[in-house]
Amino acid sequence: MKKLIFSAILLAFIYVPANADTVRMGTEGAYPPYNFINDNGEIDGFERDLGDELCDRAGLNCEWVQNDWDSIIPNLVSGNYDTIIAGMSITAERDEVIDFTQNYLQPDPSAYITTGDGNKAAYIGVVAAQTATIQASHVAESGAILAEFATPDETISALRNGEVEAVMADKSFLAPIVAESNGGLKFIGQDVYIGGGVGMGIRESDSDLKDTFDAAIDSMKDDGSLNTLIEKWFGDEASLF
């Protein structure tokens, strides 16, 4: 037993790299169409396509990692993966802790949805949003009572169960849910523009990687392939570059 423990510890120290060019991409996998786990159990969505293409252009070997939203920034700074590519809007608060590449999505409208019955005023009741999102802080500032949930899906369930009166989230996440609810859910109020677009989160000390991805995003913006991807996943109404 002693030998086993000793050799395990020894192994942890003599273990050497094969090649160092792998970049680990952290994503939530619960926010379609941005990112989700598809029926085969793989990470899929707009950001999967985008990330693979960016890595291809930058000549990087990328590995995808699923991580829950509420710990996605702490796990980036402690080095479990190298980038966050999870529909994360660029905000001043987040920018203090991590760095962002340039945005690869325009500031996306956020919207409220509510159940079909009656005309509830979404701005004054209990509004659900995912924890630590720009929508959550918007709801809190708006004067409504904020109910936070760990995953986006739980906010929708809470609305359907009558726990909350409205949900606020990115409109492109809500649109298919409303469309497929057979009139059970509907948009309410005006669209709200918050956040500075969506970018990749990168450790502040990792400026080389940030430059690499900035250049790759630039090249995708220049040849229009980014717009093609956006239209593929978000439809014709999405704002392009």
Added chain:
Amino acid sequence: MFEYCADPDVLSTFEWFSCYLTNGKHLLFYKSFGLIILLLVITAPLAMLLGLLAAVAIKSKFLLLRLFSKAYANIVRGIPDIIFFLFIPITIDQLIEFSRHKIKCPEMVDSVWQGSDFIVCSAAKLPLNSDPQWIHDIYGFLLAVMSFAIVYGAFAANTFHGAMNSVPQSQIETGKSFGMSRKQLYISIIFPQMWRYALPGLSNLWMLLIKSTPLLFLLGIQDVVYWARELGGSKTSIFQYPHPDWRVWYFLSLLVFYLLLTKISELILNRISKKIYLPI
């Protein structure tokens, strides 16, 4: 899985479910049950070993060893599990990476803590960035096993300590008067007899260990709870098998799984205790 699954939209209900329940995501869900069993099978002996070592150390002649093992048992037992589970993996991970950093990259003088970032050179990372995801998964799993072993080892230490004290004092004195050494006393008198006294406590711990396995979810490991939540959430038509919120059914299956696991354990533990104890 089956040939007819190519287009789920046109299937009958039975076929739809046969395809749905065997898609890649569900296979990962089923595998995660095996992960729980694996965790239990590895953690239980490890925790017992740790507990036994600590229990012997508590009775040691050396003050330092005695203080250390007492501190271990009391601190770990006194702190809520969840806090320990959040604390240990991060600490062990950063400790290993920090030492590897000092050994492998002595030329780097910058502090590893820069603002909120924890930066070690890429050769010091464990596992390495270039390693495939399964190595990262195993590493995360091993950290979880260590956390479980440390926490349950402290409880086991207390059980063993009590069990050792329950071995009749007169037998130990008899052994001493025959000139037996401490080692001999442990091996020939205390260890063989303490199990009878330790068994109720240990079986209790085993049940607690089973019930605390969903804490894996807290450590970011994709365990049964993660997959149940992920699969049960409502799915729009962007998925091949759209369905409303089915979390209640998935959590029900977890409930049944854990009930079965504890029931089977109970039956086995009862058989063992029947062999050991005489009926009154």
